[in-house]
Amino acid sequence: MSEPLGSEGTTRRLPVLDKDRTPEDDVPEPAPEPAPGSGRFWSARRVPAAVVALLLAALAGVLLYDIAAVRADRPPLRVRRELARQLAERPLDDVWVLVGAGVAAALGLWLILLAVTPGLRDVLPMRRPDPDVRAGLHRGAAGLVLRDRAMEVAGVQSVQVRAGRRRADVRAVSHFRDLDDVRADLDAVLGDAVRGLGLARPPALSVRVRRPGRKG
Numbered sequence: 166m167s168e169p170l171g172s173e174g175t176t177r178r179l180p181v182l183d184k185d186r187t188p189e190d191d192v193p194e195p196a197p198e199p200a201p202g203s204g205r206f207w208s209a210r211r212v213p214a215a216v217v218a219l220l221l222a223a224l225a226g227v228l229l230y231d232i233a234a235v236r237a238d239r240p241p242l243r244v245r246r247e248l249a250r251q252l253a254e255r256p257l258d259d260v261w262v263l264v265g266a267g268v269a270a271a272l273g274l275w276l277i278l279l280a281v282t283p284g285l286r287d288v289l290p291m292r293r294p295d296p297d298v299r300a301g302l303h304r305g306a307a308g309l310v311l312r313d314r315a316m317e318v319a320g321v322q323s324v325q326v327r328a329g330r331r332r333a334d335v336r337a338v339s340h341f342r343d344l345d346d347v348r349a350d351l352d353a354v355l356g357d358a359v360r361g362l363g364l365a366r367p368p369a370l371s372v373r374v375r376r377p378g379r380k381g
Contacts, residue, residue, distance in 0.1 A: 204290060205288070210284065217276065230242075288302070288304075289302045289328075290364070290365045292365050302364065307328040307333075308327065309326075310362065311328065311335065312326045314357075315335060319347075320340070320347045320350075321337050321347065323338045328368065330366070333369070333371065334373075335355060335370065336373050337351060338376070339375070340377055347374050352372055
């Protein structure tokens with residue numbers, strides 16, 4: 166039995182059917198789970214670190230100069246003498262002592278807060294399909310994507326989106342169609358858009374739709 170001819174007279178092999186293949190074999194494999202470590206990005210805190218370093222360097226320099234002056238049989242700095250006298254004479258319940266202690270405590274708590282918090286609140290961490298790759302999405306860019314997708318819904322006149330780390334607030338104005346229908350379409354479209362952003366922790370959606378206000 167001869168094989169069928171192709172368009173140019175060449176022979177073409179017929180496809181072979183695999184009788185053992187089942188429909189379950191055509192189901193695509195699930196996407197790999199994101200790699201661990203998709204937490205928030207940590208800020209370098211360059212400005213606070215530079216300010217603290219400069220202040221400590223200045224205080225250390227003044228203290229070393231004063232110690233060297235005393236060792237050279239010169240009188241100590243007037244600032245240190247006045248500070249020592251004030252600390253010796255003022256009681257602990259004095260207003261200025263309490264104010265100074267409060268300021269020092271506030272600065273210490275601020276530095277501790279900077280040390281234990283990651284910062285960079287505007288950068289949303291994305292999923293990590295590979296442990297060697299890490300990416301983030303700015304909240305403004307995420308809000309812009311959601312706004313563009315929302316404007317594609319029929320009946321939407323204007324949209325305001327505020328994208329946060331845990332929730333995305335969407336405020337839409339619809340000039341025609343039923344508000345419930347517009348809200349349902351926005352929930353579906355924006356839900357797909359949030360999943361398409363590829364964020365490690367997709368924010369929850371809060372959608373509100375209203376009619377435009379009356380002019381005049």
